[in-house]
Amino acid sequence: MNDFSDTALTPETATLLIVDDVPENLEVLAELLQSRYRVRAAQSGARALQVACTPPRPDLILLDVMMPDMDGFEVAARLRADPATRDIPVIFVTALDGVQEEEHGLELGAVDYISKPLRPSIVLARVNTQLELKRARDHLRDHNEFLEAEVARRMGENQLIQDVSIRALARLAEIRDPEMGYHLQRTQAYVELLARSLRDHPRFADTLTPRTILLLGKSAPLHDIGKVGIPDHILLKPGKLTPDEWEIMKTHAKLGSDAIELAEKDEAQPVAFLTFAKEIARHHHERWDGSGYPDGLRGDEIPLSARLMALADVFDALTTRRVYKAPMSMETARRIIVEGRGNHFDPDVVDAFLAAFDGFAEIALHYRDEFPEIDAPQSTTARD
Known part of the structure; x- marks a missing residue:
C-alpha cells in the first residue's frame, strides 16, 4: 500500500x-x-x-x-x-x-x-x-532528559573537582618528600586490587560493595596527609630515627585523621569517602596483633580500609627506593608480607595479596619510579 x-x-x-x-x-x-x-x-x-x-x-x-x-x-x-x-x-x-x-x-x-x-x-x-x-x-520527556543530562554533567564536574582536590591534598605530603614518586598511584591501585580480590569472601562480601571499593580508591591517596606536620629533619633523615624522632614520626597518623575530621565538620552532611580517608590515615599503621600505632587496635577492631592500606603501604615501601633504604625485590617483599601474616596483617588480606600477586607486580611495573641510582643504606623496615 x-x-x-x-x-x-x-x-x-x-x-x-x-x-x-x-x-x-x-x-x-x-x-x-x-x-x-x-x-x-x-x-x-x-x-x-x-x-x-x-x-x-x-x-x-x-x-x-x-x-x-x-x-x-x-x-x-x-x-x-x-x-x-x-x-x-x-x-x-x-x-x-x-x-x-x-x-x-x-x-x-x-x-x-x-x-x-x-x-x-x-x-x-x-x-x-x-x-x-x-x-x-x-x-x-525531552525536558526531563535535558535535566538528567545537566545533572549528570554537573555531578561529573563536581566529581572531577573532588578528585582533583583529593589529589592536591595528597600531593602536599609528597611535596615534602620528592622521593615518593608514584607512591600514591601505586598504593591506591594496590588497595583497589585487594578490595576486588576480597569482595566475594564471606567475611567481606557485605562490606565490599562496588561503591565501597570506589570510595576506598578515592580515599587511599590521603593516607599520609599527616606527614605535612612532620619536620623535614625527621621526614627526610637518611638514616635510622632515634626513639624520640620515631615518636614524632608516628604522630603523622593522628595528624592526618585530625585534619580530615576538621574538614568533615565543615560539611553539612557526612561525606562517605572522608570517613574511609580518616580511618585509613589514622589506622594504617595498626597491626593485627595489636602492636601498631597510634591506638594499638587489634584484629577486627582495625577498620578494613586501614587493614588493606597497611599491606599496600608496606609492600610499596619495601619495593621502592627511599632516602633511608634501597628497594627490595618483589619476591623478598612477598616473603616479608607472608611472614607478617597473623601478626602484622589480617591473614585473609595476606591470602588475597598472594592470590593477586601478579597484579601487584604489574602495578609496580606500570607506576615504577625512575630515580637516579644512588647508594642507600639497606633496611628491612618499612618506615612509611
Whole structure:
C-alpha cells in the first residue's frame, strides 16, 4: 500500500499510520487526514509492524481491530512489547462496539477507541487531541532528559573537582618528600586490587560493595596527609630515627585523621569517602596483633580500609627506593608480607595479596619510579 502525502506538508507535520485490511477504508481515512498530516498506510498487521519501525516513524497509529492473520489486538500487543514502538499512541478504529472489546483494547495500551461508521469531525478531534497529548509528553520527556543530562554533567564536574582536590591534598605530603614518586598511584591501585580480590569472601562480601571499593580508591591517596606536620629533619633523615624522632614520626597518623575530621565538620552532611580517608590515615599503621600505632587496635577492631592500606603501604615501601633504604625485590617483599601474616596483617588480606600477586607486580611495573641510582643504606623496615 502506498503512503499518502500532500505537497503542502512541512517537516514538522505529524505522521499518521492507518492500518486496515480493506483498501476502501484506508482511502476514506487518507482522504480525511492527508490535508493535515503525513499519512502512511498498511493493509495488514505484519506490514503495520514493519512501517512503524521505518522512518518517518508514526506519531500516532489508527488501527483496525478485525483483520485476518493478525488482528489489531495482537498488533497493539507487539507494538507495546517493542522498545522502538512502545511509546507510539494507538487509536483503535473498529466496527466492534462491545464494552468487553473496548476494555481489552484499553488494557493493551490504546489511548482511544473510535467506532465505525466514521464521523469525520470525531476522527479529526480525537486525532488532534492525541497528537497534542503526544507533543506534551515528548516535550516533557525531552525536558526531563535535558535535566538528567545537566545533572549528570554537573555531578561529573563536581566529581572531577573532588578528585582533583583529593589529589592536591595528597600531593602536599609528597611535596615534602620528592622521593615518593608514584607512591600514591601505586598504593591506591594496590588497595583497589585487594578490595576486588576480597569482595566475594564471606567475611567481606557485605562490606565490599562496588561503591565501597570506589570510595576506598578515592580515599587511599590521603593516607599520609599527616606527614605535612612532620619536620623535614625527621621526614627526610637518611638514616635510622632515634626513639624520640620515631615518636614524632608516628604522630603523622593522628595528624592526618585530625585534619580530615576538621574538614568533615565543615560539611553539612557526612561525606562517605572522608570517613574511609580518616580511618585509613589514622589506622594504617595498626597491626593485627595489636602492636601498631597510634591506638594499638587489634584484629577486627582495625577498620578494613586501614587493614588493606597497611599491606599496600608496606609492600610499596619495601619495593621502592627511599632516602633511608634501597628497594627490595618483589619476591623478598612477598616473603616479608607472608611472614607478617597473623601478626602484622589480617591473614585473609595476606591470602588475597598472594592470590593477586601478579597484579601487584604489574602495578609496580606500570607506576615504577625512575630515580637516579644512588647508594642507600639497606633496611628491612618499612618506615612509611
